[in-house]
Amino acid sequence: MISNFIIHQQAQKYQWSGDCFLSVKSFYGDKADYQVKQREYQVDQTNFLVLNECTKYRLNIDSAKETESFCVFFSPEFVSDVVSGLNATDEQLLDLNVKQHQGIKLFERNYHHSGKVSELLKIGRKKSNLGMDELEKDEFYYQLLNAILLQNNTTLLDTHRLTSKKKATREELYQRVLFVKDFIDCNYHKNLRLQELANIALLSENHLLRNFNQIFGVTPFQYISNKRIQEAKRQLLETDKTIKEITFDIGYSSLGNFSNYFKNIVGQSPSELRKGDM
Incomplete structure (x- = not known):
């Protein structure tokens, strides 16, 4: 029987296509691009991606620096065991001979890093570098999948909006x-x-x-504006790019428009933010 497994490695260039188990993908240092049918996902240090079992996807890493991946895959048997346990009564759980094989389809999406899933990914990534013993790894798989299922339930509640x-x-x-x-x-x-x-x-x-x-x-325009400004803040604080270069990188055609949007959202100009970090 194929067990759960973790892929934890670094690469500047990498391509892969196919399908696999229910999984959670996280990347650090730079980004990874996923193509799932007609959908596009960009995964970096700010988010993680959840994909269902048998979802076909194409992964591409093309970076000037090492990109670290920490991806966890859950076997169908393991997922069935966890989901059945969540849905079973106490009496059924006491009877080890009763097996209710259940799969699950989660919302496939990018989640911004926050909450229990992100905390466990951070812990797992750190311990993977040091080496986890088998019992510790078993517990990690159960804790992470339960956190992912809870995150999915929160998404289900969001649909009530x-x-x-x-x-x-x-x-x-x-x-x-x-x-x-x-x-x-x-x-x-x-x-x-x-x-x-x-x-x-x-x-x-x-x-x-x-x-x-x-x-x-927010509206799509407001979401895009916030996304651009957050990326501008990151580049201002983490790179040596000029403000003009950042302006065009994030999609603005005018330095004046960018500066106005930036100050309205952040409360200070791009140059003031950069100077304040020095």
Whole structure:
């Protein structure tokens, strides 16, 4: 029987395509690009990606520096055991002969690093470098999968922000809007149009705008602006690029527009932020 496993390695260039177990992907140092059908995901030190069993994907790392991967894969038998345990009664759990084989389909999405899953990924990554004994590794797998399932339940609760009455409709709408959010995360530096985003979600422009706002509390334009400014802050503090270079890197065509948006969101100008960090 194939067991759970961890891939923890570093590379500047790497490509792979295929499918595998239910998994969580995290990367550090630089980014990894995932192509899943028509969807794009960019995974770096700010987020982690959850993909279901048998989801076909293409992974590409193309970086000037070493990119560290820490990816955890859960076997179908292990997932079934954990999910069955969560759904079973105490009486059923006491009877080891009773096995209820259950799989699960999670929301496939990028999550920003926060909460229990991120905490466990950080711990697992550190301990993997030092070496984990088998019991410690067993416990880690159970703790991480339970945290991922809890995170997925939180996402299910988020679908209730949508006004549709049917549960299946809410979940489908939520997933489609997530596709748009993940597309923006990979392409925020481009000149995106609402029609293009609506086509990705297979929704009308008005329908996308309303549902995006209900889920994330902002419009797509506001989300893109915040994403650009967060990336600008990172580059200002972590790189030697000029403010003009950063302006064009993140998708602004005018230094004046960038400076105005930056000050409105951050509360100080780009040059003031950089000077304050010196």
